[in-house]
């Protein structure tokens with residue numbers, strides 16, 4: 001596997017200021033969060049979830065395995081059939097959880113909106129570098145620190161415009177969780193132990209390279 005050094009995946013990746021941040025999310029990273037929430041005692045099967053930056057649905061399909069229902073939308077049409085909504089205009093109803101991978105430049109606004117409309121909690125997958133910055137500390141973390149930071153020890157490669165399980169990256173990612181039921185304002189740091197190999201086979205077929213290669217092979221041998 002070769003290191004992908006394109007500007008899209010490096011720590012300093014630069015996107016145009018008005019970019020939608022079209023970076024589909026490796027599905028196993030979502031399952032890692034859901035497993036962590038279940039282990040913490042959240043009965044996700046009795047709860048609702050919103051994914052407001054659903055893109056092509058890589059996160060949504062995994063969330064649907066854990067939650068009673070998932071409301072998905074995105075501001076742009078990627079052909080997945082989700083309603084088109086600008087999340088920052090505010091959702092029309094409340095939800096138990098909001099879980100998403102927001103565009104980097106709008107992540108703080110997404111988090112503020114999610115906190116205002118989620119009864120149990122919200123979780124966002126962000127570059128670990130999102131935790132630093134004087135401005136963001138003052139406008140977000142100082143008053144509303146996450147209850148938990150879940151740092152991936154494995155890399156979570158994201159490629160612009162498609163899901164590529166073979167990609168690599170120099171960028172570090174973590175989940176930031178705001179548990180609205182937390183009793184203190186302390187932030188706890190956790191590591192997500194290596195889990196990609198175990199979780200990938202559980203992910204939905206559309207997201208798995210082995211299944212896709214197998215379907216092409218079957219189609220080719222039949223024709």
Ligand SMILES: C[S@@+](CC[C@H](N)C(=O)[O-])C[C@H]1O[C@@H](n2cnc3c(N)ncnc32)[C@H](O)[C@@H]1O
Nearest residue numbers: 020023024025053055058059075076086087101
């Ligand atoms: C990093 S991608 C999300 C990937 C997605 N969660 C997945 O499972 O693959 C960021 C997404 O945010 C969407 N987006 C950008 N601005 C938005 C807004 N104001 N409201 C809703 N979605 C927005 C983009 O269209 C893009 O699909």
